[in-house]
Each structure stands twice: as structure tokens, then as C-alpha cells.
Amino acid sequence: MAYDAKFMERAIKLAKLGIGRVDPNPLVGAVIVRDGKIIGEGYHTGYGMPHAEREAINSLTESARGAEMYVTLEPCAHTGKQPPCTAAILDQGIRTVYVGSMDPNPKVNGRGIWTLRQHGVEVVTGCMKKECDALNPMYFHYITTKRPYVTLKYAMTIDGKIATTTGASRYISGDFARGRVRGLRNQYPAIMVGIGTVLADDPMLDNRRQKDRTPTRIICDTHLQIPLDSKVVQTASKIETFIVASERISEEAKENIPKLEEAGAHVLLIPEKDGHIDLEVLMEKMGEMEINGIMSEGGGNLSWSLLRDGLVNEVVVFTAPKIFGGITAMTPVEGEGVNFVEDALPLYLVESEILPGGDIYARYIVGEEPEEEENMDIETAEPRPIAKIQSTPAPQPPEGFQEQAAAAAPVKEEKATSDGWTEADPGTGDSSDGWDEADDIPVQETTPSDGTEDDAGTRPVELESRIVTEVLSADLNPFNIEGRD
Numbered sequence: 001m002a003y004d005a006k007f008m009e010r011a012i013k014l015a016k017l018g019i020g021r022v023d024p025n026p027l028v029g030a031v032i033v034r035d036g037k038i039i040g041e042g043y044h045t046g047y048g049m050p051h052a053e054r055e056a057i058n059s060l061t062e063s064a065r066g067a068e069m070y071v072t073l074e075p076c077a078h079t080g081k082q083p084p085c086t087a088a089i090l091d092q093g094i095r096t097v098y099v100g101s102m103d104p105n106p107k108v109n110g111r112g113i114w115t116l117r118q119h120g121v122e123v124v125t126g127c128m129k130k131e132c133d134a135l136n137p138m139y140f141h142y143i144t145t146k147r148p149y150v151t152l153k154y155a156m157t158i159d160g161k162i163a164t165t166t167g168a169s170r171y172i173s174g175d176f177a178r179g180r181v182r183g184l185r186n187q188y189p190a191i192m193v194g195i196g197t198v199l200a201d202d203p204m205l206d207n208r209r210q211k212d213r214t215p216t217r218i219i220c221d222t223h224l225q226i227p228l229d230s231k232v233v234q235t236a237s238k239i240e241t242f243i244v245a246s247e248r249i250s251e252e253a254k255e256n257i258p259k260l261e262e263a264g265a266h267v268l269l270i271p272e273k274d275g276h277i278d279l280e281v282l283m284e285k286m287g288e289m290e291i292n293g294i295m296s297e298g299g300g301n302l303s304w305s306l307l308r309d310g311l312v313n314e315v316v317v318f319t320a321p322k323i324f325g326g327i328t329a330m331t332p333v334e335g336e337g338v339n340f341v342e343d344a345l346p347l348y349l350v351e352s353e354i355l356p357g358g359d360i361y362a363r364y365i366v367g368e369e370p371e372e373e374e375n376m377d378i379e380t381a382e383p384r385p386i387a388k389i390q391s392t393p394a395p396q397p398p399e400g401f402q403e404q405a406a407a408a409a410p411v412k413e414e415k416a417t418s419d420g421w422t423e424a425d426p427g428t429g430d431s432s433d434g435w436d437e438a439d440d441i442p443v444q445e446t447t448p449s450d451g452t453e454d455d456a457g458t459r460p461v462e463l464e465s466r467i468v469t470e471v472l473s474a475d476l477n478p479f480n481i482e483g484r485d
């Protein structure tokens with residue numbers, strides 16, 4: 001069967017069911033197809049849990065021998081908390097794998113695709129790449145930088161104010177927009193605000209959705225001014241909370257640390273930069289704690305410092321159809337600002353929507369808009385019969401294998417065998433590098449399954465559709481979170 005985008009769309013929907021549960025791992029969905037029919041599907045359900053590919057294999061209703069897999073992320077070829085997915089794919093005798101995103105994890109990074117091709121599996125990359133990439137901006141940033149992906153979020157009036165001249169700010173946007181914000185919070189492992197926001201609004205900073213996880217709260221509080229009776233401190237034993245202050249706080253302020261810790265908060269003292277906590281150091285520390293994403297909700301000074309230090313990845317803005325006016329009314333980004341128009345920070349719009357209530361939602365990525373990346377030419381990739389798999393030690397990838405992996409056509413030379421099937425080059429190399437499990441795979445039979453044989457990996461039919469049912473009954477597009485909860 002030729003590539004059919006509807007199966008990758010399905011894999012993307014499945015991947016989204018893991019939102020809020022998999023960090024710092026990626027969202028991944030996988031679908032196994034034979035003759036245009038789904039015979040297995042799954043997604044990564046939680047950190048440390050089986051990968052999407054194995055979930056799909058575990059849900060198979062018949063043998064996957066000779067079938068196709070659609071997977072939103074390059075299958076892994078290393079042993080982490082889970083065994084390599086490439087081994088499972090080879091074990092099942094899957095003939096073709098359609099891949100969405102490449103996996104920039106240095107432990108994978110083309111090795112998954114290379115390994116599969118090396119064993120004669122047809123691999124087509126770049127399938128709905130843009131849509132698959134959009135699943136995991138946090139993961140891609142974190143796995144390559146070891147720092148959290150930071151989203152700046154604020155609500156303002158159409159004259160660019162986040163409060164009135166008296167400091168009143170409740171509420172700028174309507175019910176629906178505020179519900180959307182709570183939904184957004186569920187997508188981030190942490191929420192961050194400056195102490196000014198806590199002193200002005202005494203917010204809870206939770207997502208108020210019992211069924212969802214509650215993100216960690218980070219309060220940037222240079223001088224450790226946070227009141228012990230603030231809601232954040234009062235609920236710190238229930239919701240993980242970091243109060244981040246300067247190493248140089250006064251002795252008097254230091255006396256509050258045991259009280260804050262008794263209430264359940266973690267106090268983090270870090271170096272200062274320009275009279276504020278050094279946000280780069282904070283980001284490094286958060287990365288070390290495996291926090292791969294932070295939604296920063298202001299105020300204006302914290303937002304400026306984050307932007308100035310180049311720590312912001314995207315900006316989400318809710319613009320309310322209201323005008324406050326007033327020269328002293330606060331704006332979303334304060335600090336020194338830039339002097340010249342040419343110095344403005346460039347951003348580009350990736351999503352926008354007019355919400356019920358008239359608020360405008362807009363999402364921007366920081367930086368210059370990249371040139372549209374072409375999806376690979378999947379039409380030209382000819383499905384080929386499965387190879388006979390050789391039991392050889394895992395060879396080392398050749399120079400430039402990452403670039404080759406990203407190309408649509410298979411990279412290896414194929415030798416036609418006398419029976420017309422193809423055979424992977426045996427290759428050479430060390431087998432002790434942790435991603436050679438696939439070599440224990442037995443020689444594959446080339447007869448396509450008729451669905452009745454009792455192949456290894458075949459699951460009884462009664463196990464079918466566990467995920468199908470879940471998907472159908474779930475919100476198929478959890479990113480479009482409902483406004484009210």
C-alpha cells in the first residue's frame with residue numbers, strides 16, 4: 001500500500017493523548033496498517049512507560065509481518081528506560097516505516113532510521129513533518145540544550161496594558177480565554193511569575209482541572225519578599241513550588257527560609273545579575289531538574305529580563321477588546337527596552353484565533369521565520385519487500401549518516417538476491433554500543449501474512465481497539481482546549 005496521510009494524522013491524534021504526562025519525553029503516536037486497515041495503534045502514555053511503537057505492537061489484532069508503521073517520531077535505537085523500538089519493529093517483520101519528525105536526541109539522531117534501513121526495512125522520512133514537529137517543540141529544545149523551553153504568556157488590552165493605572169488587572173480577558181490559559185498550563189511542567197504578580201494578585205497558579213497534572217510553580221523573588229500567607233505558600237505542600245531568590249539576600253530575609261520550607265516550598269538561592277536573579281543560571285538548574293518547559297506569566301520586568309537574555313522561545317498573547325489608557329498603566333514587557341526600531345526582537349505568528357467573548361489569541365515564535373521546509377516526496381518512495389535479516393554485529397554508521405537518514409530515499413545499497421528479495425549489507429562494527437539489539441532478530445520469512453498465522457507478536461483479537469475506543473471518546477484535538485472547565 002502506498003503512503004496515506006490519514007494514518008499519520010491518526011498517529012498525531014494519538015500522540016496528543018499523552019499531553020501533560022510524558023515530560024520530559026516526547027509525545028509520540030504510532031499506527032500499524034495493513035491493506036489500508038489499522039491493525040494496531042498506540043501512543044506514549046507517560047514518562048518511563050513503553051514507547052508508542054511498542055504500544056502499537058502490543059495492541060496488534062493480527063501479525064504485523066509485512067505491514068506498515070506510521071510513527072510521528074523516528075524510532076529509537078538505544079536502550080533507555082525502555083528497550084530500542086527498532087528491535088521491536090524488526091522483530092515484528094514490519095516492512096515499511098513512515099516517519100514524521102527526526103529525533104534530535106544525541107542517542108538517536110538518525111541511528112533509528114539507519115538501523116532499520118540497514119536491516120532492509122523501507123523507511124520514508126519527513127511524512128507530515130511540520131505537523132509532527134509541532135507536537136514536540138519543548139522536547140526538541142530541551143533534548144538539545146538541556147534547558148526548558150520558555151513561553152511568555154500575557155493578556156493585555158488593545159492599548160497594550162496589563163493593568164489599570166491603579167494596578168487593577170482582574171480580569172483583562174474573558175472567561176473563555178482564561179479557560180484556555182488553564183488548559184495551556186497543563187501543557188507545561190512549570191509556571192513562572194515574578195514576585196510583583198504574587199504581591200499584586202495573590203494568584204494560585206494552578207490549572208483548576210482536577211484530572212490534569214498541576215504544574216510546578218516557580219516564583220522569581222530576588223529579595224525573598226513573598227508573604228507567608230500568600231496562596232502560593234499556603235498551598236506549597238500540595239503543589240511543588242520553588243521560590244527563587246538571590247544568593248545575596250539580607251540576613252533578615254534569610255530568616256524566612258525555614259518558614260517557607262516548613263510550608264513545603266523549596267527556596268533556591270542563585271547568583272545575581274544586574275540586581276536580579278541570574279535567569280540563565282535558573283534555566284540551567286530547571287533543566288537539571290528535568291523541567292523541559294516553563295510558561296512565564298509576567299510581570300513586565302521578568303518578561304523583559306527573559307527576553308533580553310534570549311531565554312524566550314515563544315510568546316502567547318490574549319488581546320482583550322478593552323482600552324485602559326493611562327501613562328502609568330503597566331505594559332507586558334518593561335525593563336529598559338530597545339532604543340531603535342531595528343533593534344526590536346523579531347517574532348513570527350504561528351497561530352491565531354478570535355475567541356468567544358472577543359479576545360484574540362495569538363501565538364508567536366521568537367526569531368526570524370524559517371523557510372518553509374518541504375515535506376519529503378513520499379510518492380516517489382517505492383515500497384519494497386522485506387529483506388532477509390542477517391544476524392550480524394551492529395555496524396557503525398558511516399560519516400554523514402544523520403543527513404542521509406533525513407533523506408526520503410533509503411541510503412544503503414541493496415543487493416538483489418536470487419529469489420528477488422533484497423538483502424541488507426552486513427556491515428561491520430562494535431556491538432557494545434547499546435543499540436545493537438536488533439541483531440538478534442531471526443531471519444524473516446518473506447511470505448506476507450494472511451492474518452491467520454500464529455506469528456510471534458500476534459495478539460488475540462479480543463485485545464483489539466483498546467486505544468481506538470479511547471481515542472474516539474477523547475477530545476481528538478486537546479490543543480484546542482475548551483474555554484470553560
Ligand code: AOF
Nearest residue numbers: 025026028044051052076080081082105
Ligand atoms: C518516548 N516515547 O514513544 C518514543 C521515544 O528513557 P526512554 O527509554 O523512555 O527513552 C526516551 C527517549 O526515547 C526519548 O528521548 C526519545 O529519544 C526516544 N523515543 N521516547 O518517551 C516514545 N518513541
Ligand code: ZN
Nearest residue numbers: 051075076085
Ligand atoms: Zn523507542
